[in-house]
Amino acid sequence: MMPDLGKYADTVLSAYAASLVLLAVLVLVSLWRGRRVRAELERLEQRLTRNG
Amino acid sequence: MSIAAKANALWAYANPKKFLATTERVLPFFWASAAISLVVGLVWGFFFTPDDYKQGSTVKIIYLHVPAALMAINAWLMMLVTSLVWLVRRHHVSALAARAAAPVGIVMTLIALATGAIWGQPMWGTWWAWDPRLTSFLILFLFYLGYVALWEAIENPDTAADLTSVLCLVGSVFALLSRYAVNFWNQGLHQGASLSLDKEENVADVFFFPLLVCIAGFVLLFIALVFYRTGTEIRARRIKALLARERVGS
Numbered sequence: 001m002m003p004d005l006g007k008y009a010d011t012v013l014s015a016y017a018a019s020l021v022l023l024a025v026l027v028l029v030s031l032w033r034g035r036r037v038r039a040e041l042e043r044l045e046q047r048l049t050r051n052g
Numbered sequence: 053m054s055i056a057a058k059a060n061a062l063w064a065y066a067n068p069k070k071f072l073a074t075t076e077r078v079l080p081f082f083w084a085s086a087a088i089s090l091v092v093g094l095v096w097g098f099f100f101t102p103d104d105y106k107q108g109s110t111v112k113i114i115y116l117h118v119p120a121a122l123m124a125i126n127a128w129l130m131m132l133v134t135s136l137v138w139l140v141r142r143h144h145v146s147a148l149a150a151r152a153a154a155p156v157g158i159v160m161t162l163i164a165l166a167t168g169a170i171w172g173q174p175m176w177g178t179w180w181a182w183d184p185r186l187t188s189f190l191i192l193f194l195f196y197l198g199y200v201a202l203w204e205a206i207e208n209p210d211t212a213a214d215l216t217s218v219l220c221l222v223g224s225v226f227a228l229l230s231r232y233a234v235n236f237w238n239q240g241l242h243q244g245a246s247l248s249l250d251k252e253e254n255v256a257d258v259f260f261f262p263l264l265v266c267i268a269g270f271v272l273l274f275i276a277l278v279f280y281r282t283g284t285e286i287r288a289r290r291i292k293a294l295l296a297r298e299r300v301g302s
Contacts, residue, residue, distance in 0.1 A: 003099055005109040008174060012112050015170040016098070019116040019163045023273075026159045030277055034284040041287045044294055 066143035068286045075279040082276035089269030097262040104259075113171045114255070115263055119270035120163035121189070121230075127157035127274060128192065128220070128227035131199075135217035145286065147213035150220065152281035154200050156274055161193040188230040195223035209289065 005012050065071045097115035104111035131150040138147040168186065169179040180186065199219055206212035254260055 001099070003109070005112075006103070008109045011170055011174050012109050015113045015116060015167045016094075018166050018170070019120065022159050022163050022166075026156065026277070027273075030155075030281050030284070034280055037284050037287045037291065041291050041294075044291055048294060048298065 063141075063143075066141070066145050068145055068290075071145050072283055072286060075283055079276060079279055082272055082279065086269055086272035086276050089265055089272055091269075093262050093265030093267075093269050097259075097266060101258055101262060107175060110171050110175060111259065113167050114259060115266045117164060117167040117171065118263060119267045120160045120167065122267060123270050123274050124157055124161040124164050124189070124192065125227050125231050127153050127160060128196070128223060130278070131157070131220050132224045132227070135220040138213050139217050144209075144213075144289070145282065147209075147217070148285040148289065149278060149282045150216070151203050151213075152285050153274075153278045154196055154203070156277045156281070158193070158196045158200065160270075160274075161189065161196060165189060165193060185230060188226050192223065192226045192230050195219070195226055199223065209292075 065074065094115055098112055101112065103109045131153050134146040134150040134153075137143055138150070165186075168189075172181070173179050199216055202216050202219055203212050206215060255263065
């Protein structure tokens with residue numbers, strides 16, 4: 001299944017690994033912060049509603 | 053619908069509630085289509101395209117390097133447009149969209165620089181050269197970092213939006229330079245554009261079609277990330293406003 005990358009295998013694989021790791025980190029950090037902020041806002045709005 | 057009516061309809065999205073409601077509806081489509089395009093494009097490019105007669109298997113790096121470089125420049129141009137909208141119309145969502153896009157642009161620039169260096173080592177015999185395109189790209193990367201740092205450094209959000217918008221205008225020179233440096237100076241190691249309206253200059257079709265799919269994937273991922281992150285910035289701004297109101301009330 002794996003294509004024969006010849007003498008440049010390390011070059012190609014490291015380029016893919018670095019890029020995919022960077023993209024994954026970007027997406028995961030964005031989702032993590034998004035969920036955290038959304039939950040914080042919901043908590044705050046509930047508290048403010050309770051306190052009038 | 054006339055152009056003026058369409059433009060007026062667009063301004064409706066300056067309302068944070070309308071923006072959040074609309075993006076929440078369309079985001080699943082953008083996440084899914086980005087994932088599908090990226091998987092199809094990268095699998096097609098990596099597993100099912102031949103080696104290049106000159107570059108060998110390193111040609112497969114094109115499927116990451118070119119879309120990332122394209123998005124690095126276009127992310128800054130999108131920030132330029134939204135910054136101008138902020139400066140002229142004072143729409144907060146527009147300033148927050150620019151802020152949300154910057155980290156995405158940083159990662160795209162970093163991918164373009166890293167994959168370029170990794171490819172350059174065996175092909176050019178060096179990781180880095182002070183070539184016009186590479187240098188202008190590095191400066192664009194530094195502008196991105198400066199832009200994010202400026203947002204973080206200023207407490208007042210409107211002042212931060214004003215100053216980052218001005219920085220964005222200045223940095224746009226380097227965003228354009230990094231695109232056209234090869235044409236302007238016609239020197240250095242970096243080759244001309246891989247994609248061109250002139251078919252003769254394009255890469256061969258066998259590389260071109262998977263590359264197009266990868267570019268579509270990067271564009272869709274960028275849109276999904278910017279929509280999602282702008283929503284996060286809007287909510288974070290609301291938290292600050294509510295806390296400030298609570299402090300004043302108590």
